[in-house]
Amino acid sequence: MESSFAIIAEPNRRAILSLLAASEHSVGEIEHQLRMPQTSVSKHLRVLRDAGFVESRVDAQRRVYRIRPEPLMEVDEWLAPFRRFWTLHVDALERHLDRMDQEPEPRKGKKR
Amino acid sequence: MESSFAIIAEPNRRAILSLLAASEHSVGEIEHQLRMPQTSVSKHLRVLRDAGFVESRVDAQRRVYRIRPEPLMEVDEWLAPFRRFWTLHVDALERHLDRMDQEPEPRKGKKR
DNA sequence: CTCTTATATGACTTGACGGGCATATGAAGC
DNA sequence: GCTTCATATGCCCGTCAAGTCATATAAGAG
Numbered sequence: 001m002e003s004s005f006a007i008i009a010e011p012n013r014r015a016i017l018s019l020l021a022a023s024e025h026s027v028g029e030i031e032h033q034l035r036m037p038q039t040s041v042s043k044h045l046r047v048l049r050d051a052g053f054v055e056s057r058v059d060a061q062r063r064v065y066r067i068r069p070e071p072l073m074e075v076d077e078w079l080a081p082f083r084r085f086w087t088l089h090v091d092a093l094e095r096h097l098d099r100m101d102q103e104p105e106p107r108k109g110k111k112r
Numbered sequence: 113m114e115s116s117f118a119i120i121a122e123p124n125r126r127a128i129l130s131l132l133a134a135s136e137h138s139v140g141e142i143e144h145q146l147r148m149p150q151t152s153v154s155k156h157l158r159v160l161r162d163a164g165f166v167e168s169r170v171d172a173q174r175r176v177y178r179i180r181p182e183p184l185m186e187v188d189e190w191l192a193p194f195r196r197f198w199t200l201h202v203d204a205l206e207r208h209l210d211r212m213d214q215e216p217e218p219r220k221g222k223k224r
Numbered sequence: 225c226t227c228t229t230a231t232a233t234g235a236c237t238t239g240a241c242g243g244g245c246a247t248a249t250g251a252a253g254c
Numbered sequence: 255g256c257t258t259c260a261t262a263t264g265c266c267c268g269t270c271a272a273g274t275c276a277t278a279t280a281a282g283a284g
Binding site: 138139140150151153154155157158172173174175 | 229230231232233
Binding site for chain 1: 261262263
């Protein structure tokens with residue numbers, strides 16, 4: 001299962017990731033929230049962990065999973081060359097910047 | 113072939129898209145640049161066009177393909193809820209970008 | 225009109241992945 | 255200890271998608 005892109009091609013895995021984006025969750029919580037079989041949840045979590053999208057913490061008999069950002073950052077970076085196609089439109093640019101500029105302090109000269 | 117994510121899961125399609133991100137290209141140009149069989153290029157372009165990632169223009173016997181941004185915008189928007197994981201750690205982001213600037217592929221997987 | 229160039233399509237094969245089910249591991253509680 | 259809860263794993267099967275090869279379409283060139 002090579003690339004990060006292949007990992008997030010699976011709808012159930014995207015659902016799991018989106019759920020974990022809000023906060024960390026145990027396997028059982030994911031199972032009930034997303035209404036999918038436990039064995040399926042575990043398998044997808046295994047794939048996600050092997051690919052570095054999530055990590056787990058042990059809480060008694062439970063395993064609590066949370067997001068690891070690195071693989072999604074890769075995807076985000078792959079999108080970079082394409083952003084000019086929609087940041088050229090002003091309204092789309094503003095929506096995009098509104099999302100990006102949550103952080104108050106502009107960094108020193110990186111790209112852009 | 114449902115989602116935009118499934119479309120970009122294919123490495124050759126990502127290569128085609130990245131090539132087209134720079135400028136529009138004919139099928140033959142893509143074939144030569146990426147060194148893949150023409151029939152394969154055509155099939156991937158068919159998939160990309162059906163999914164709205166590209167559109168084609170007719171130039172004599174050639175078909176010139178160019179990017180259409182909408183599906184990639186979808187992907188970009190799906191990433192939005194995850195961005196806090198790296199925009200909250202600006203320093204880590206900077207370190208990451210610095211590494212990316214120097215070496216093209218520091219691909220590594222580890223756990224904590 | 226024929227030949228060549230450029231691209232698309234169809235048939236077939238192969239391999240990978242997800243779902244389902246049974247089962248294994250493992251920690252808790254009694 | 256045994257039982258229950260929580261999660262993981264192994265196996266089988268159906269599906270679907272990518273690659274290959276052959277062929278079809280369609281537009282110049284001569």
